[in-house]
Amino acid sequence: MSSPPAIPFADPRRIKPRYRPLKAWHHFRLLVKDKEATEHVTPIFESLPWTGVFAAAKAFFASEKGKAIRASEPSLPPILDDHAALRRLPAGTLAHAYCDFMEREGLTAQGLVDDLDTYRSQPDFGDQVEWYFHRMRDTHDMMHVLTGYGRDALGEQCVLAFTYSQQPSPAHLFLGYAGALEIKKRVRSSAPVLRAVREAQRLGKACPRIAEMSIRDLLATPLEDLRRQLGITRPVHYWQAHKDWQAMGVNPYDLLGKAA
Numbered sequence: 191m192s193s194p195p196a197i198p199f200a201d202p203r204r205i206k207p208r209y210r211p212l213k214a215w216h217h218f219r220l221l222v223k224d225k226e227a228t229e230h231v232t233p234i235f236e237s238l239p240w241t242g243v244f245a246a247a248k249a250f251f252a253s254e255k256g257k258a259i260r261a262s263e264p265s266l267p268p269i270l271d272d273h274a275a276l277r278r279l280p281a282g283t284l285a286h287a288y289c290d291f292m293e294r295e296g297l298t299a300q301g302l303v304d305d306l307d308t309y310r311s312q313p314d315f316g317d318q319v320e321w322y323f324h325r326m327r328d329t330h331d332m333m334h335v336l337t338g339y340g341r342d343a344l345g346e347q348c349v350l351a352f353t354y355s356q357q358p359s360p361a362h363l364f365l366g367y368a369g370a371l372e373i374k375k376r377v378r379s380s381a382p383v384l385r386a387v388r389e390a391q392r393l394g395k396a397c398p399r400i401a402e403m404s405i406r407d408l409l410a411t412p413l414e415d416l417r418r419q420l421g422i423t424r425p426v427h428y429w430q431a432h433k434d435w436q437a438m439g440v441n442p443y444d445l446l447g448k449a450a
Contacts, residue, residue: 194260194261194264197316197317197318197321198317198318199247199248199251199317199318199319200244200315200317200318200319201315201316201317201319201320203315204312204315204317204319205312207239207241208239209237209238209239209360210236210237210238211237211238213233213237214233214234214237214238214361214364217230217231217233217234217237218230218234218364218365218368221234222372225343228305228306228309229308229309231306231309232306232309232310233309234361234364234365235359235361236310236312237361238359238360238361238364239359239360239361240357240358240359240360240361242358243319243322243323243357243359244319246322246357247318247319247321247322247323248318250322250402251318251322255402256402259402259403259404260321262404262406263404263405263406265324266299266324266325266328266329266405267298267299267300267303267328269405269406269409270288270292270299270328270332270405271298271299271300273289273292273293276288276289276409277289279409279410280410280412282412282413282414283409283410283411283412283413284332284335284336284408284409284410284411284412284413284416285409285410286413287335287413288331288332288335288409291331291334291335292331295341297331299328299331302327302328302330302331303324303327303328306327322401325401325402326353326356326357326401329400329401329405330349330353332400332405332408333349333352333353333400334349335413336400336413336416336417336420336422337349337352337390337393337422337425338424338425338428339352339390339425339428340442340443341443342432342442342443342445343369343373343442343445344370344373344383344386344387344428344431344432344442344445345428346369347365347366347367347369347370347373347383347386347387347390348366348386348387348389348390348425348428349390350362350363350365350366350369351363351366351367351387351388351390351391351394352390352391352393352394352397353394354366354391354394355391355392355393355394355395355397356394356397356399356400356401357399357401363391366387366390366391367384367387370383370384370386370387371384373445376445377435377440377445379434379435379438379440380434381430381431381434381435382427382430382431382434383431385427386425386427386428386430386431388427389425389426389427389428390425390428393421393422393423393425396421396422397420397421397422398420400420
């Protein structure tokens, strides 16, 4: 396998990350008003940056494993969106579950890239830090499949909390818990919403960092075996919340829509 082209660790044009919690809150309130207004997501992450990403990326690129993964997986969307190739892997693998999920939800990995890139305030620098960030972005939907959390309102908050423990961006934690509190405010019930988010955070902490693994290898592994290897157990409080809402006649997958 040929070595990938050399790229700088961090482009000198990068602006030093700054915390802007009031700006993050402003965009969160706008997102709450219209959950489809995804233009508010990127400003929240830019306002609550993970400053530790530089150290994490440097350690990953310094390892032989990191170098090998960059050589074999220079970009994830082409791999993840090639469903024909993924479907040739054995039944029961993560690849099939991932394709089922993405096709059912009408999603593509490239679509997420295009959506988020539309609203970013900085260019793509093409450096190692950017490549590392892209790995974390491109594995978001895979987190749904691995954990079993759906794309319902609570499922998204749980994936954010799980992701925070994988890559501790304050934005993940803020969105996870602020979103959970918004759910509790709009849908009054005894459903264990905050416990579900906290449980997701614990599951993410127990799991090795997925973005630093070979995604090709993960896709080729039977899903249930993979969950056991990664220590990802079935979330208890998330499914209990669904059960509680259903008993109330509330559809968990249209939670905020019905409440609004």
